[in-house]
Amino acid sequence: MESPSQKMRPVPEVVPPVLVLGLGNVLLGDDGVGCEVLRRTSEKYTGVPEVEFIDGGTQGLALLGYLAERRTLVLLDAFASGKSPGEVTVLTKREILKPGASRATTAHEGNAGELLAVAQLLGELPQQVLLVGIEPERVRTELGLSVNVAAAVPAACDRACEIIDHALCECVALVCG
Numbered sequence: 001m002e003s004p005s006q007k008m009r010p011v012p013e014v015v016p017p018v019l020v021l022g023l024g025n026v027l028l029g030d031d032g033v034g035c036e037v038l039r040r041t042s043e044k045y046t047g048v049p050e051v052e053f054i055d056g057g058t059q060g061l062a063l064l065g066y067l068a069e070r071r072t073l074v075l076l077d078a079f080a081s082g083k084s085p086g087e088v089t090v091l092t093k094r095e096i097l098k099p100g101a102s103r104a105t106t107a108h109e110g111n112a113g114e115l116l117a118v119a120q121l122l123g124e125l126p127q128q129v130l131l132v133g134i135e136p137e138r139v140r141t142e143l144g145l146s147v148n149v150a151a152a153v154p155a156a157c158d159r160a161c162e163i164i165d166h167a168l169c170e171c172v173a174l175v176c177g
Contacts, residue, residue, distance in 0.1 A: 016052040017071040018167045019126070020160065023112065024078055025058045030085075030136035030149045034077040037132065037153055041076070041160045050171055051164060060115065067119045070126040072167035074160055075112045078149075079133025086135060086148030088156045090163075093129035128167065132160045 022038025024031045035055055042053040056063045067073060079089055096113050097120065112131055119125040134156050137146040145153070 014049075015069040016050050017171050018051040018074070018164060019066060019070045019072070020051060020053045020074045020076065020164065021056045021063065021066065022054070022076045023056050023058075027141060027143065029138045029140055029142045029144065030134075030146055031078050031139045033134045033136065033145055033149050033153065033156075034075075036145065037076040037134070037156045037160060040153065040157045041164070044161055045164065048168070050168055061118060063115060064119055064122070064124065067115075067126060068124040071171065072128040072163075073126040073130075074163050074167070075129070075131040075133075076156070076160060077112055077131060077133050078136040078139065079131065080136055080139075081133075083135045084148075085137030085146065086152035088152055088159060089131075089133045089135070090159055091131040091133065093125070096129065096131055128170075130163050132156050132163070 020038060020041065022034040022036075024034040026032030026035055035057070038053055038055055045051045045053070054063075054066055056066075079091070081089060083089065093116065096116055116125060116129060134149055134152045137148050144150075
C-alpha cells in the first residue's frame with residue numbers, strides 16, 4: 001500500500017529533446033508564415049515523442065519556459081533581411097545571437113533573437129538552435145500569405161524536416177552511443 005507522501009509525489013514529465021517553435025501573427029499576412037510551416041511540418045512527425053511542436057504565435061518572451069531542457073530548438077518565422085520575398089534562410093544560433101542581429105524583424109513582440117538572448121542569460125538556451133525563415137513580402141493587416149511566400153512554404157518545410165531529422169539522429173546516437 002502507498003503512503004500519503006508517495007501518492008502526492010508528482011510524476012516527472014519527460015521533455016522532448018527537440019522543440020519546433022512556430023512564430024508569427026496570422027492576422028498580419030506574411031508574418032504568419034511560421035505558423036503555416038509549423039502546421040505542415042508537424043504532420044510528418046505525428047506520434048514521434050522526441051519532437052514537440054508549439055505554435056508560439058506572438059507570445060515573445062512568454063515562450064522562455066518552453067526552451068528549458070531541450071537539446072535542439074528549431075524556430076520557424078518570417079525573417080526580413082532584405083532578400084527577395086519568399087527566399088528561405090537558415091540561421092544558426094551564432095548568427096541569430098550576433099550583436100546587432102536582435103533587431104525586430106517581424107511585427108510580433110519579441111523576435112527570435114531577443115528570446116534566445118534572454119534564454120542564454122538564464123542558462124536555458126538549447127545546445128543547437130536554428131531558424132528557418134522566409135523573407136516576407138507584405139506584413140500588414142490581412143489574412144493569408146502573399147503568392148511568393150506561399151510558394152516558399154514547401155521549401156521551408158523541407159529545410160525544417162532536414163534539421164529535425166538530423167537532430168533526431170543525434171538524439172539516437174547519444175542514447176545508443
